[in-house]
Amino acid sequence: MKEEAWSMPEGTLIWDRTQQLDQEDVLYPFALEELLCRQVGEGTAPFIHLWRHPRALVMGLRDSRLPRAAEAKQWLESDGYSVAVRNSGGAAVPLDLGVVNVSLILPKKQGQIDFRQDFETMYRLIKESLEAASQDVNKGEIVGSYCPGDYDLSIQGKKFCGIAQRRQAKAFVVQAFIVVTGQGSVKAELAQQFYRLAGEGAENGSFPQVAHDSMASLEELAGMTGVDSFIDSIKQTVRLRKQQTMAGRETGSAPELPTHEHIMDMVHSMKQRYGI
DSSP states (O other): OOOOOOOOOTTOEEEEETTOOOOOOTHHHHHHHHHHHHHHHTTBOOEEEEEOOSEEEEEOTTGGGSTTHHHHHHHHHHTTOEEEEOSSSSOOEEEETTEEEEEEEEEOOTTOOOOHHHHHHHHHHHHHHTTTTOSOOEESOOTTOSSOOTTOEEETTEEEEEEEEEEOSSEEEEEEEEEOSSOHHHHHHHHHHHHHHHTTTOOTTSSOOOOTTSBOOHHHHHOOOOHHHHHHHHHHHHHHHHHHHHTTOOOOBOOOOOOHHHHHHHHHHHHHHHOO
16 A cells, blocks of 8 residues: 655754764753753744664663662663663663664644654654665564564564654654664663563563564664664655745744753753652
8 A cells, every 4th residue: 555645844953963972861862852842832843853872771651660670770870871761652772872863843733632643754754764775664563672562663573663752732752763783682682681670570561571583773684884874864854855845834933952951950850750
């Protein structure tokens, strides 16, 4: 079945922070997006935010309630990981420099309650950006993957991307992690180790049962040798799809980018509310 045409909202801005690796706290990009999302809700232009982190594990809210989550966090931190609880959906995700995070920060339409169209936009963005590398990008839950969901993206049955969402009153963020380089099995094994410790004593079904062979990188699946080509392709796709919708239309104003101090205040607030 032929897929319907799709587009990015007019005026969408791109903020590439994939080379800004000086912030050790993995909550920093989530706090930044929380602030940008508020501005988008008030009428500023939509955003695409690209970022990476060298060594982190981000828990979902449900993960943080596992019996020994605090001990698992301490164990990871002792091994040099930045560990945090995000305020969006989904479960634990390991991050390193081979993982590119892509976030769509978009205004909420009046009366909008169905999130699937927003997930679909992210899926189409990633699928089209990978057309030169692979024609075999599929969506649907991959059993045994970490952070499983209906919008797992996979090639040859191996997951390389997961999608989650954070909703505010007037705007929302659709967040995707894309495993571009490295070994997917290594990341899956880290998630396994986290759940083995954090989930000790938990009821069956309280957390994902991760299989080490469920995950793979685009390097392994499609021969992609570096993150730069993927990042460039994402930007090119956004610009193309944005150009197709912008002719003669007014766009939202440019936002006032949050200061480092405001972002750190939000980091502190998120730790107070969601931390363990």
